[in-house]
Amino acid sequence: xxxxxxxxxxxxxxxxxxxxxxxxxxxxxxxxxxxxxxxxxxxxxxxxxxxxxxxxxxxxxxxxxxxxxxxxxxxxxxxxxxxxxxxxxxxxxxxxxxxxxxxxxxxxxxxxxxxxxxxxxxxxxxxxxxxxxxxxxxxxxxxxxxxxxxxxxxxxxxxxxxxxxxxxxxxxxxxxxxxxxxxxxxxxxxxxxxxxxxxxxxxxxxxxxxxxxxxxxxxxxxxxxxxxxxxxxxxxxxxxxxxxxxxxxxxxxxxxxxxxxxxxxxxxxxxxxxxxxxxxxxxxxxxxxxxxxxxxxxxxxxxxxxxxxxxxxxxxxxxxxxxxxxxxxxxxxxxxxxxxxxxxxxxxxxxxxxxxxxxxxxxxxxxxxxxxxxxxxxxxxxxxxxxxxxxxxxxxxxxxxxxxxxxxxxxxxxxxxxxxxxxxxxxxxxxxxxxxxxxxxxxxxxxxxxxxxxxxxxxxxxxxxxxxxxxxxxxxxxxxxxxxxxxxxxxxxxxxxxxxxxxxxxxxxxxxxxxxxxxxxxxxxxxxxxxxxxxxxxxxxxx
Amino acid sequence: xxxxxxxxxxxxxxxxxxxxxxxxxxxxxxxxxxxxxxxxxxxxxxxxxxxxxxxxxxxxxxxxxxxxxxxxxxxxxxxxxxxxxxxxxxxxxxxxxxxxxxxxxxxxxxxxxxxxxxxxxxxxxxxxxxxxxxxxxxxxxxxxxxxxxxxxxxxxxxxxxxxxxxxxxxxxxxxxxxxxxxxxxxxxxxxxxxxxxxxxxxxxxxxxxxxxxxxxxxxxxxxxxxxxxxxxxxxxxxxxxxxxxxxxxxxxxxxxxxxxxxxxxxxxxxxxxxxxxxxxxxxxxxxx
Numbered sequence: 001x002x003x004x005x006x007x008x009x010x011x012x013x014x015x016x017x018x019x020x021x022x023x024x025x026x027x028x029x030x031x032x033x034x035x036x037x038x039x040x041x042x043x044x045x046x047x048x049x050x051x052x053x054x055x056x057x058x059x060x061x062x063x064x065x066x067x068x069x070x071x072x073x074x075x076x077x078x079x080x081x082x083x084x085x086x087x088x089x090x091x092x093x094x095x096x097x098x099x100x101x102x103x104x105x106x107x108x109x110x111x112x113x114x115x116x117x118x119x120x121x122x123x124x125x126x127x128x129x130x131x132x133x134x135x136x137x138x139x140x141x142x143x144x145x146x147x148x149x150x151x152x153x154x155x156x157x158x159x160x161x162x163x164x165x166x167x168x169x170x171x172x173x174x175x176x177x178x179x180x181x182x183x184x185x186x187x188x189x190x191x192x193x194x195x196x197x198x199x200x201x202x203x204x205x206x207x208x209x210x211x212x213x214x215x216x217x218x219x220x221x222x223x224x225x226x227x228x229x230x231x232x233x234x235x236x237x238x239x240x241x242x243x244x245x246x247x248x249x250x251x252x253x254x255x256x257x258x259x260x261x262x263x264x265x266x267x268x269x270x271x272x273x274x275x276x277x278x279x280x281x282x283x284x285x286x287x288x289x290x291x292x293x294x295x296x297x298x299x300x301x302x303x304x305x306x307x308x309x310x311x312x313x314x315x316x317x318x319x320x321x322x323x324x325x326x327x328x329x330x331x332x333x334x335x336x337x338x339x340x341x342x343x344x345x346x347x348x349x350x351x352x353x354x355x356x357x358x359x360x361x362x363x364x365x366x367x368x369x370x371x372x373x374x375x376x377x378x379x380x381x382x383x384x385x386x387x388x389x390x391x392x393x394x395x396x397x398x399x400x401x402x403x404x405x406x407x408x409x410x411x412x413x414x415x416x417x418x419x420x421x422x423x424x425x426x427x428x429x430x431x432x433x434x435x436x437x438x439x440x441x442x443x444x445x446x447x448x449x450x451x452x453x454x455x456x457x458x459x460x461x462x463x464x465x466x467x468x469x470x471x472x473x474x475x476x477x478x479x480x481x482x483x484x485x486x487x488x489x490x491x492x493x494x495x496x497x498x499x500x501x502x503x504x505x506x507x508x509x510x511x512x513x514x515x516x517x518x519x520x521x522x523x524x525x526x527x528x529x530x531x532x533x534x535x536x537x538x539x540x541x542x543x
Numbered sequence: 544x545x546x547x548x549x550x551x552x553x554x555x556x557x558x559x560x561x562x563x564x565x566x567x568x569x570x571x572x573x574x575x576x577x578x579x580x581x582x583x584x585x586x587x588x589x590x591x592x593x594x595x596x597x598x599x600x601x602x603x604x605x606x607x608x609x610x611x612x613x614x615x616x617x618x619x620x621x622x623x624x625x626x627x628x629x630x631x632x633x634x635x636x637x638x639x640x641x642x643x644x645x646x647x648x649x650x651x652x653x654x655x656x657x658x659x660x661x662x663x664x665x666x667x668x669x670x671x672x673x674x675x676x677x678x679x680x681x682x683x684x685x686x687x688x689x690x691x692x693x694x695x696x697x698x699x700x701x702x703x704x705x706x707x708x709x710x711x712x713x714x715x716x717x718x719x720x721x722x723x724x725x726x727x728x729x730x731x732x733x734x735x736x737x738x739x740x741x742x743x744x745x746x747x748x749x750x751x752x753x754x755x756x757x758x759x760x761x762x763x764x765x766x767x768x769x770x771x772x773x774x775x776x777x778x779x780x781x782x783x784x785x786x787x788x789x790x791x792x793x794x795x796x797x798x799x800x801x802x803x804x805x806x807x808x809x810x811x812x813x814x815x816x817x818x819x820x821x822x823x824x825x826x827x828x829x830x831x
Contacts, residue, residue, distance in 0.1 A: 035628060037629045038629060045582055045585060046582075118591065121588070121592035121595050121596070123585050123587040123588055123592075126587055126588050126589040129589055188634075188635065188638040188639065188783065189638070189639060189783025189784075189788075220781075220783070221781045222778075222781060223697075223781050225697070226697060226780075226781055229697075229698070404575075405794065406576070406581060407576025407579050407581075407794070407796050408575040408576035409576075410579045410580075410581065410584065411575060411576045411577075414579065414584075435587060436586055437586075438587075438589075438590075443590075444590065445583070445590060445593050446583075446586055
C-alpha cells in the first residue's frame with residue numbers, strides 16, 4: 001500500500017514537472033513589410049519571400065537561431081569531405097511533401113541542380129558558387145545524395161539552412177512543401193494565408209504532430225505606424241525588427257510585450273569614396289585615401305551619443321564588420337575607437353592639417369568640408385548624420401547632409417561615384433564571413449569604397465583579399481577564424497568602413513502567444529514557429 | 544454629326560494618352576536612379592548575377608525602342624512585366640484596379656453628396672451662421688494635404704473611401720456654393736420665388752439647368768482630384784489599389800509599370816472630362 005502511494009506521489013511530481021500541454025489551433029497574425037516577389041524558394045531575394053520560405057520550406061540542415069548550432073532536419077546525418085568541396089547527406093525516411101508525394105534523395109538532387117543553374121542568378125545559389133564549373137549531384141539510393149562543388153565552399157553545411165527542398169515529381173511543383181505550413185491563399189497587396197501542413201513530419205515530446213497553430217495570416221503592410229496600431233488593437237501578435245522610437249512608445253503601454261534582445265547582426269557605417277575616377281577634387285581624394293584622416297574622423301564621432309540619443313540606448317557602439325551577436329566570428333580583442341576629438345585633431349595636425357579659428361584647413365589651404373549622402377526617409381540615419389555633423393564641427397570640419405531616395409543613392413555609390421561620404425547599413429543574414437566575400441574582395445562591385453579594382457589599390461586591401469581567399473579555401477573553422485580575425489583587425493586599423501553602431505534587435509510579442517523565445521537572428525520571433533501556440537487566455541483575443 | 548464628334552473625341556483622347564505615356568516614360572528614363580536595382584547591394588550575389596541585374600534594364604535605355612515594343616505588346620494584350628513586383632502589369636492592374644475604382648467612386652459620390660447637401664442650404668437659407676460653419680469645415684479640409692487627411696483617417700480607423708470623400712468635398716463645396724448662391728440670385732429665380740413656387744420646383748427647373756454645365760465640368764475635374772488623392776491615401780492607409788502601386792513603381796523607377804500607370808491616369812482623366820463635356824453639350828442642346 002505504502003509502495004503504491006509513493007508511486008502515485010512520484011507520478012504526480014513527474015506530471016507537475018512536465019511543461020503545460022500546448023494548445024492546438026488558432027491563427028497567428030503578423031505583418032510582411034513588402035509584397036513577396038515570389039513563392040519559388042529558389043528565387044527568393046527579399047525579406048517577405050524569405051519569411052514565406054522559412055515558414056513553408058523544409059531544409060536538410062537548420063541553423064538553430066538560439067544556439068547558432070547546426071541541427072539535422074530533413075537529413076538525419078551529413079558529412080563534409082575534400083576540404084569543403086563535397087557534402088553527403090542521408091535523408092530522413094518516410095517523409096511526405098504537403099501534397100502526399102514521397103520525399104527522396106532525388107528531390108535533393110533536383111533542388112540542387114536547379115538552384116545551381118548560373119542563369120537563375122539566385123542569391124541562395126550564388127552563395128554556393130565559390131568558383132566556376134559544374135556541380136555534380138549523385139544519388140546512390142533513395143536516401144543518400146552527394147553534392148560535389150568545383151571548389152571548396154566555406155561554411156558549406158550552414159548554407160543549406162537557406163535551401164528549401166522542392167519536389168522533383170509533384171505536379172504542384174514548388175507549392176508542394178516539406179515545412180510546417182503551406183500557402184493556402186494570396187491576395188496581392190493584402191495578405192498571404194498559410195495553413196498548417198497536415199503531413200509535416202515533426203512531432204512534439206508527447207507525440208503530437210506539429211505545428212500547433214492552424215494557420216498564419218501575413219498581412220502585407222508597409223506602414224509601420226499602422227503595424228503598431230494593429231498590435232495595440234490585438235489584430236497582430238508579432239512585430240520583428242521594431243524601430244527604437246516605436247519600442248519606447250509601446251514599452252509605456254505594454255511593457256510585457258516588448259523585448260530588447262541585445263545587439264543584432266546589422267550595422268550602420270560610413271565610408272569615404274576612394275574611387276580614383278570619382279568626380280570629386282583631387283585634394284579631397286587625398287583626404288579620403290589617408291588612413292590617418294579616416295581614423296581621425298572615427299575618433300571624432302561619439303558613438304555612445306549615437307546609441308543614446310538616436311536609438312534610445314537600444315544600440316551598441318560598433319567595432320567592425322562582425323557584431324558581438326555573432327558568437328563565433330566576433331573578435332573580442334577589438335574595441336570601438338574611443339571618442340576623443342583632441343586626439344583626432346592631433347592626428348590630423350600630424351598630417352599637416354591646421355585649425356584656423358573654427359575651420360580646419362588641409363596642407364594645401366583647402367577648408368575641410370564634405371557631404372554625406374544617405375537614404376531619405378530613414379529618420380535614424382538622418383539623425384545620425386546630424387549628430388556626426390555636430391561632432392565633426394568640433395574639429396573644424398563642415399559636413400553637409402544630403403538625403404536621396406534609394407535608387408538615386410545606389411546610382412551615386414555604384415555607377416557615377418558622385419559622392420564623398422556615404423552613410424548606410426549592412427544587413428547580415430548569415431553568420432559566416434564568407435557571406436561578406438563580395439564586400440571585402442577588391443575586385444567586387446560591392447567593395448563599396450573602391451569597387452571593381454583590377455588589382456588591389458593598397459597593400460592592406462591585397463592582404464584582405466589574400467586572407468578572405470585563405471579563409472574560404474579551408475574547412476578548419478579555427479583556422480578560418482584566425483584568418484578572419486586578421487581581416488577584422490585590418491579593417492579596424494584602416495577604417496575603410498567607419499562602423500558606427502550595432503542596432504539592438506527589438507521585437508514585440510503578444511502575451512497571448514506561448515513558447516516564444518525571441519533571438520537576434522532572423523526570423524527573430526517565429527524561428528520556432530512549429531512549437532508556438534496560443535495560451536488559453538490568448539485564444540479568445542486572437543480569433 | 545454625333546458619331547463624328549465622338550470619333551474625333553476618341554482619337555484626341557488616344558493621341559493625348561499616347562503622348563502622355565511617352566512623356567511619362569521620358570521623365571522616368573531620365574530620372575536619377577533609373578536602371579539601378581536595390582538587389583545590386585545584396586552581398587550574397589556573385590559578380591555575374593550583379594552584371595545580369597544591371598543588364599536587365601538595358602532594353603529600356605533607348606526610349607523610342609522601348610515605347611515601340613511596349614505599344615506592340617499592348618496591341619497583343621501584353622502590358623509588360625513589372626520589375627519591382629516581378630509580375631505581369633496586366634495581372635497587377637486586374638488585381639488592384641477594382642479596389643481603387645471602388646474607393647474613388649465611393650469617395651466621389653460621398654464628396655459630391657456632402658458638398659451639395661451643405662451648399663444648397665447655404666444658397667437657399669441665406670443665413671450667415673450655417674454658411675460660416677459649412678465654409679469653415681470645407682476650409683479646414685481644404686487646408687489639409689491628402690496625406691494628412693489619410694493619416695487622420697488612419698488613426699481614427701476610417702476607410703480610404705471616406706478619406707477621398709474628405710478631399711473631394713471641400714473642393715466641390717467651395718465651387719458649388721458660389722455657383723448656387725449666384726444662380727439663386729438671378730432675376731428669374733427671384734421672380735419664381737416671389738411667385739411662390741416650391742423649393743424643389745425652383746431647384747429642378749430654374750437652378751440646375753443654369754448651373755448644370757459648370758457642375759458637370761467640375762464633375763470631370765473632380766475625378767482627377769480623387770485619383771490624385773488616391774495615391775497618398777492608399778499608401779498611408781495601406782490600401783492595395785493602383786495608387787499604392789503607382790507609388791511603389793515611382794520609388795523603384797519601374798518603367799513598364801509607370802508607363803501603364805501614366806496611360807491609365809491620362810485616359811481616365813481625359814475620359815471623365817470628355818464625358819462631362821459631351822453631357823454638357825447634349826444637355827444644352829436639349830434645353831435649347
